[in-house]
Amino acid sequence: MGLDSQQLVNAEGVSLTVEQALANLQQTDDPGLRYYAAWWLGRFRVTQPEAIDTLVSALDDETDRAPDGGYPLRRNAARALGKLGERRVVPALMRCLDCSDYYVRESAAQALGQLADPQAIPALRALLAGGVAAAVPTPGKPHLVQPYNAVLEALGSLNATEAVEDIAPFLNHEVAQVQNAAARAMYQLTGETAYCDHLLQRLQAPNLQLRRSAMMDLGAIGYLPAAQPIATTLAENSLKLIALQGILESHLQHIGFPASGLSTEAKQVLSLMDDLL
16 A cells, blocks of 8 residues: 555544645645644655645645734644755745744744754844844734744754854843753854753743753753753653653764664663653
């Protein structure tokens, strides 16, 4: 049975074939079906050229509009494309950084970070224009004028060392999660562990959301000394496991596993994960 006709089932028990998902995404009568189809293609990593092309087309969709004027389908299409590893979509995602919908810009920035194509760096840096002084709330909205967290994280993932001077001021932004994203990126770009110390301190913050944010940042950058502090911080075990998995995978890649065998550090992280299960 080929992938086109193979039925894949998600966690809710809803099944589709690739053919059905593409057909749903291409029709315009039911926004809900289109939105789900875009998510589904990303979730199951459908990398067929037709799927990629259809998702790219959805980045320009005008029919699915939210009450606030946003573009839900565009958001999901951008998220899906970030998971599929096809760099030819980078120019289309870069154009999304100019979209009027904050959440489309956020999804596009996240996707560009995942695709790891350095051609996106100038467009991402442009969203930091004006620095911290310009990084203010959007009037009447629950977010800042730009998706700074996603942009900072993407620049870190892209190894955009030329953006260090743009990123560093955000360590002092008034929003704590933006500070975390800046610290994460600065560690990735400089290797200086002082930035990780900032995130480790956040694991003790009284605010649960800040602790969660710091855990996920430390896991994403694979900072091995954070394993024990993550395991003991006050947060959900499920999130701790995700963060520890990120640290473990980064460490194993660094030591050349499986050829190297399991290191003592890897065994310690595995033990921490076992204790959380």
